[in-house]
Amino acid sequence: MMLVPLKRRKLVLSKGNTGVDGGDIVAAKFPQVVLFLLERKMGASRRTFLSQLGRRKGFQVEEQFSKKVTHVICENNCAEDVRTWLASQGGEQAEVHLLDISWYTESMRAGHPVHMLDRHELQELQVDKSEVVVFSVPAYACQRRTTLENHNTTLTDALSLLAENAELSDEDGRGVAFRRAAAVLKVLPSAVKSTSQLTGLPCLGGHSLRVIKDVLENGSSSEVESTKGSEQYKALKVLTGIFGVGAKTADRWIREGIHDLRQLRDSGHALNRAQRAGLEHYDDINQPVSKTEAAAIEELVKKAVASVLPRAQVVMTGGFRRGKPSGHDVDFLITHPEEGREVGLLPKVLSWLQSKGFLLYQKTTRNSYLESKEGPGRPPSSMDRFERCLSIFKLLRTEKQAAEAPQDVMVNDVQAEGEQKSDESSRPEQTAAADRRWRAVRVDLVVSPISQFAFALLGWTGSKLFERELRRWAGYEKSMCLSSHALYDNNQRRYLRASSEEEIFAHLGLEYIPPSERNA
């Protein structure tokens, strides 16, 4: 504090005391800036002194806090405490700057409000600052290594459920936001204990943070619990569990009052071939496929392919390639080292499988991708145009598997609640799983020419979010367009060739991430 001759000091004090606020002494020079000095921890006399100093410099310094205030100046307070105080004044909605005294004194010295810098902001946490582990994570999932090891399953399960519900409700934008938030938590090296550890992390929006906070503080999220219990969510889960039924169809049925399989059957709705197969094999298809079962299917597919075209290659893609222990289906990519030899392969593979009785259902779509015609912008990034077969395989059980087969094949509690025990009357088509020597398994077969194989492999390995993030990275950061067929560089106006996934990552300027670390 500077020394002021006694005479002048008296003058200053008496002058200051005459006005109710600064406006009475000098007209405010900076009408956009209305200051309030918080007495807490600053002390009453220092506050009076600093307030008067400010007024003399032409600042508007209020005696009382009100809605007019734009800047709250504090000394030795943390942001959290000031926000609590602000809330007690009914000002929690107000758009005020919470600033440290250093901003005020610097402004006094400068004679005008100085630019607000980070160091002028109040510290977020006063206590435990050294003990809190603050995480840091790159913004795009394709820049991160996401293994199956997850230290935050409670949080990611909560967010994933909300993502799923959003997707089922045709709100993809919200779904992606929750998926991104969950993916960030999946890469953290330890369990999150407080939201303060998440400061500065990407992709954590207000909604996701609220859910996280709820779970951390109460052990569960009220929104998640009410979603799980809602009739709409339960019905959407049960109905979209039918192969061939998407969110839109399910929603239409629900609006007609159809909430479960029995009501669907009773409604007399005409179902397409896929949906009929889906209903027939409902329990099996909703039962996760194990690694062992996937391996058995792989053997079968390889045998079929080898018998119709010996040098053709088969690779298991999807979740199993990423090392997942189970999946909802088994995905395969088929190619041939000589470009063009893959044409006509799939129908032959399918008739081989059909003749041996391994196919319960299949529907093939033809390859509709033509690079020259599509142009770089197309196909729409999430779609691809490969020759593809969506099928249901009949997988024979070994003696051991048959003995271990669950008596009552219920997928999850949602289904168990929505649909009572599957007795013969409600399931005329379905023989009890335990009595059967086989089970139905969803299998996707995709055929790619060798020139597009690396792109197809990358595109079909997933995870879905990892793929989405790769395409977002390509577009936003590299001005490129990535699909399961090709990579186009908008700046160079040409396709970038690649014969391995490593080359594609290199084209994209990304570190190579192996399949086991793409579990975003």
Ligand code: UTP
């Ligand atoms: P899946 O839906 O099979 O996912 O798609 P998954 O990761 O294997 O998970 P589970 O275990 O079966 O549930 C596998 C990959 O194929 C791509 C997806 O982007 C995903 O990366 N895919 C799927 C497509 O490119 N197009 C499609 O029409 C379907």
Ligand code: MN
């Ligand atoms: Mn899959």
